[in-house]
Amino acid sequence: GQQLNQSPQSMFIQEGEDVSMNCTSSSIFNTWLWYKQDPGEGPVLLIALYKAGELTSNGRLTAQFGITRKDSFLNISASIPSDVGIYFCAGQGNSGNTPLVFGKGTRLSVIA
Amino acid sequence: NAGVTQTPKFRVLKTGQSMTLLCAQDMNHEYMYWYRQDPGMGLRLIHYSVGEGTTAKGEVPDGYNVSRLKKQNFLLGLESAAPSQTSVYFCASSPDRFWGAFFGQGTRLTVV
Numbered sequence: 001g002q003q004l005n006q007s008p009q010s011m012f013i014q015e016g017e018d019v020s021m022n023c024t025s026s027s028i029f030n031t032w033l034w035y036k037q038d039p040g041e042g043p044v045l046l047i048a049l050y051k052a053g054e055l056t057s058n059g060r061l062t063a064q065f066g067i068t069r070k071d072s073f074l075n076i077s078a079s080i081p082s083d084v085g086i087y088f089c090a091g092q093g094n095s096g097n098t099p100l101v102f103g104k105g106t107r108l109s110v111i112a
Numbered sequence: 113n114a115g116v117t118q119t120p121k122f123r124v125l126k127t128g129q130s131m132t133l134l135c136a137q138d139m140n141h142e143y144m145y146w147y148r149q150d151p152g153m154g155l156r157l158i159h160y161s162v163g164e165g166t167t168a169k170g171e172v173p174d175g176y177n178v179s180r181l182k183k184q185n186f187l188l189g190l191e192s193a194a195p196s197q198t199s200v201y202f203c204a205s206s207p208d209r210f211w212g213a214f215f216g217q218g219t220r221l222t223v224v
Contacts, residue, residue: 042116099157
């Protein structure tokens with residue numbers, strides 16, 4: 001089945017630093033989604049991408065749909081303590097009924 | 113503004129017991145999903161439904177059954193719980209285009 005490789009697995013950064021994480025796949029996806037999960041909560045959708053090359057921002061977050069349709073990137077600028085959490089990428093393949101495939105997550109810790 | 117509501121939030125079962133997890137959404141979404149989340153494994157799809165009266169298997173369906181008798185509800189059943197089913201279970205729903213866009217807060221299940 002389709003698998004997503006998300007990296008890094010975890011990261012520790014200083015408050016104010018920029019963050020970058022990415023997701024790669026061995027197969028082509030039509031949709032890339034980025035979620036954030038706070039402790040004890042369900043994942044919350046941050047950004048959705050539908051076209052190859054698309055670059056979309058949501059506040060300090062920017063995500064890109066890779067040209068090859070096999071990867072996606074999420075950047076967070078000027079990190080703050082509330083950015084702490086687990087970030088998941090998710091992708092949907094070619095078939096209309098194909099469920100989302102999730103990466104294993106990037107655990108972000110922000111040091112004040 | 114309920115969104116996706118999961119019941120119960122916590123449960124401890126003994127091996128061999130059965131239980132049903134309830135998911136209710138008030139957004140009139142066609143698609144509903146059950147995921148399990150284990151440390152380091154991301155979110156894995158158990159079963160999903162593309163409409164009332166329909167169900168389909170996901171990545172890890174063994175040991176679980178589901179029913180979607182009403183559009184707003186999606187039930188996940190464990191007929192004979194096993195310790196390997198100790199996990200956090202998330203329900204999600206989506207309108208046509210987004211997959212898994214809205215998640216519930218999760219049910220933490222421990223099987224002893």
